[in-house]
Amino acid sequence: MSDARTGGTARAYELLEPLVQAATVRVHAAPAGYAPPGTGPTWGSGFFVAPGWVLTCAHVVGEGGAAVRLVGRELGITFSSGPRTTGTVTGRVECVLPERLEERRPARRALWDLPDLALVRVLAPVSHACVRLTDRARPRLDEVAYFGCTEDLGTPEITGRTTRLRGTAAGGAALRLGDDDEIEPGMSGGPVVDLASGEVVGVVKARRHTGGGGLAVSVIQLRTLPLAATGQVGLYRRVMQAHDLYHYDQHLSDLDTRRTWTDLHGELGALGAARATAGPGALPGTADPYATAGRLTPAERTTLCGLLAELPPPPSSEAVRALVEAARGEEPDPALPAPLSWRDGLGMLHDPPGGAGEAAAMLRYATDVSVADFREPPAPGADEELWDWVRATAERLWRPLRRELGERRDQGLAERERRRRARAAHGAPGHHQHGRTAGTLPQGPSVLLEAWAHGWEDVYDWRVSVLAGPAHPGRLTPVGSGVRATRAGLPEAVRDALAEAFRRCDTHEAAAVLEVAVAPELFGLPVDAWILTGRVPLGVQRPVVLRHPAGGDGAHPADADAAHRRADRWARVQAGPLLDERADCARGRPRTPSAAWLDGLADNTVPVHCRAADAEPTRGSLYAVRDAGYGVAVTRRPPDDPGESCAPFHRGLREELTEAGRGAPLPVRLQALRARAHGADPDAWWANGMALVWEDPARALPEEEPLQGDL
Numbered sequence: 001m002s003d004a005r006t007g008g009t010a011r012a013y014e015l016l017e018p019l020v021q022a023a024t025v026r027v028h029a030a031p032a033g034y035a036p037p038g039t040g041p042t043w044g045s046g047f048f049v050a051p052g053w054v055l056t057c058a059h060v061v062g063e064g065g066a067a068v069r070l071v072g073r074e075l076g077i078t079f080s081s082g083p084r085t086t087g088t089v090t091g092r093v094e095c096v097l098p099e100r101l102e103e104r105r106p107a108r109r110a111l112w113d114l115p116d117l118a119l120v121r122v123l124a125p126v127s128h129a130c131v132r133l134t135d136r137a138r139p140r141l142d143e144v145a146y147f148g149c150t151e152d153l154g155t156p157e158i159t160g161r162t163t164r165l166r167g168t169a170a171g172g173a174a175l176r177l178g179d180d181d182e183i184e185p186g187m188s189g190g191p192v193v194d195l196a197s198g199e200v201v202g203v204v205k206a207r208r209h210t211g212g213g214g215l216a217v218s219v220i221q222l223r224t225l226p227l228a229a230t231g232q233v234g235l236y237r238r239v240m241q242a243h244d245l246y247h248y249d250q251h252l253s254d255l256d257t258r259r260t261w262t263d264l265h266g267e268l269g270a271l272g273a274a275r276a277t278a279g280p281g282a283l284p285g286t287a288d289p290y291a292t293a294g295r296l297t298p299a300e301r302t303t304l305c306g307l308l309a310e311l312p313p314p315p316s317s318e319a320v321r322a323l324v325e326a327a328r329g330e331e332p333d334p335a336l337p338a339p340l341s342w343r344d345g346l347g348m349l350h351d352p353p354g355g356a357g358e359a360a361a362m363l364r365y366a367t368d369v370s371v372a373d374f375r376e377p378p379a380p381g382a383d384e385e386l387w388d389w390v391r392a393t394a395e396r397l398w399r400p401l402r403r404e405l406g407e408r409r410d411q412g413l414a415e416r417e418r419r420r421r422a423r424a425a426h427g428a429p430g431h432h433q434h435g436r437t438a439g440t441l442p443q444g445p446s447v448l449l450e451a452w453a454h455g456w457e458d459v460y461d462w463r464v465s466v467l468a469g470p471a472h473p474g475r476l477t478p479v480g481s482g483v484r485a486t487r488a489g490l491p492e493a494v495r496d497a498l499a500e501a502f503r504r505c506d507t508h509e510a511a512a513v514l515e516v517a518v519a520p521e522l523f524g525l526p527v528d529a530w531i532l533t534g535r536v537p538l539g540v541q542r543p544v545v546l547r548h549p550a551g552g553d554g555a556h557p558a559d560a561d562a563a564h565r566r567a568d569r570w571a572r573v574q575a576g577p578l579l580d581e582r583a584d585c586a587r588g589r590p591r592t593p594s595a596a597w598l599d600g601l602a603d604n605t606v607p608v609h610c611r612a613a614d615a616e617p618t619r620g621s622l623y624a625v626r627d628a629g630y631g632v633a634v635t636r637r638p639p640d641d642p643g644e645s646c647a648p649f650h651r652g653l654r655e656e657l658t659e660a661g662r663g664a665p666l667p668v669r670l671q672a673l674r675a676r677a678h679g680a681d682p683d684a685w686w687a688n689g690m691a692l693v694w695e696d697p698a699r700a701l702p703e704e705e706p707l708q709g710d711l
Helices: 007-023 219-224 235-252 260-280 296-311 317-328 342-347 356-371 382-394 399-428 490-505 560-575 595-599 618-627 647-660 665-680 684-686
Strands: 024-029 042-052 054-055 074-083 085-097 117-122 143-150 157-169 174-177 192-193 200-207 214-218 448-452 458-469 476-486 513-517 546-548 579-582 605-608 632-636 691-693
Touching: 007 024, 007 042, 007 143, 007 192, 007 260, 024 054, 024 143, 042 074, 042 143, 042 200, 042 235, 085 219, 143 200, 174 200, 174 235, 200 219, 214 219, 219 235, 219 490, 235 260, 235 296, 260 296, 260 665, 296 342, 296 356, 296 382, 296 665, 317 356, 317 490, 342 356, 356 382, 356 399, 356 546, 382 399, 448 490, 458 490, 476 490, 560 684, 579 647, 595 618, 605 647, 618 632, 647 684, 665 684, 665 691
Parallel strands: 448 513, 513 546, 546 691, 579 605, 605 632
Antiparallel strands: 024 042, 024 074, 042 054, 054 117, 074 085, 085 117, 143 157, 143 192, 157 174, 174 214, 192 200, 200 214, 448 458, 458 476, 632 691
């Protein structure tokens, strides 16, 4: 890299340095007793991302106490409270990523698991500066500056270095910092700033022991913060809303004449345009590079993010992706992290395909957001204010776009009114939202887990995807996959992929359903009992249903008669009343039902299996039930005592089916039964290990070949 202190890079660093230093903090032990504030050894660095919120590394807040619990730990934050003055305040760790760091700490001097982030809440009202975070899911490999606490002159101070991003690692979660300079002890947790855009793209994590450079964590990993409970706003959305409103307020305020981050971005844009037209070292020009490049100006971007932050959060990640696709003209990259806020959607609109204008794409997106269905009513006039801004901003662009945005707005309002009328026709407000009736599964996207066993080994290949559902039949968006996981190691192998898929599909009203597509002999796989986060089993947190894999072993016969039979039986089960029939036992004795016997059952029958799915006769019965066109069936993992009677299970299930009345509520009722059993309700013990086969014809699986393992 050329000398970082010459030309445009040096000027960018000079502009950024005071603003970044003002927001960067020193992390140390919490103030105690009569010790002067801010004294004691430095644990690391951090930086304010929103009023009262500090972002740092998890290994920084874990310093000096391997046995202490991370979340809830109090620590000291020393920050700049004005020119040449500092202040110290106590902070409390609110969250660490990944969550499993609480139970599984790395060995001494070993790297902590990615993303290795911690959010700290300041426990006193203080006035401080905040950095500007990037919304790009993938940072540009460009020149950057990193900042943190050093003691070069014997006293702690915030200093910076310059280098270049050399690449990414861990699927984009980590950024590689070049070796142009050395990362010193105490800089861990400090910000990494893109010198071209003036936005923070990473958090310093580690340095190389053999020379300069090291690793940083992408700030986009904040999107992996734990999801909120149904009906609550998650920590990520709360922090990012506060972040955008802070910069919006700073931009609008006339009370302070100091340079804001928005002012800085305007100067950096002019500096970049001058370098592009006149070569390195040229003075900034006067032309507006954003207008000529078809981009929003920094002031417009700040205003747009602030107006979006004034609105209620989106109902789901997939709702944001749908609006991005409509504005961008193509499906967003499925490998990008789930967009959890309206601002995340803007970050997916940079550099649209076909040379289309970025400003036009963002204004289309903002128009669609102004007429979207929000999770709760917006503040009076907030959506109108967003539209007024879009219309005013489009005045400086071209006339066809202004006309297009007006038509888009009118169509969106008409469609929103149609949806509201449809919901009102189905019941009272809140009873039927986003295609979901109370007590039934949502009709939006779901999470699909597929697993294939190696016939000669006890290992599994797997894939996690998002199944779009009836709105986009057959669309499957891959999230993650792997090969040769052991049965015991399968929960850990799929943990991160499932978490990302749930972030994409969960809404503020309900947790998305997990559909497990495996061969019938794997129906005993205890997916509902897996504990991936906290101490609550997966089947208690959300509905979990079983699916037959697509395209294998004669599944879903293609002839017209079989298709009609499946459709008729599905419709009859959904209408009710429900009948149960023992499929793999007769008065406790094993049996395999014949095809003729199954064909003779009433269409509203739910076949029931009470024995091990991987052994005869149950395995044969499961295949026979599938081939006979029954889309709803019940199975269970046998109890620990093989001599235990199955009568209580059949008796309890019969009562449950009678109370349900029809098929639609069964997945949610089974989730409630799991919750009761997990809560040690003796009246629900009979349901332990029970699973529901749920072959919804509106959610057909694409015909795709399974993974083949190692070649």
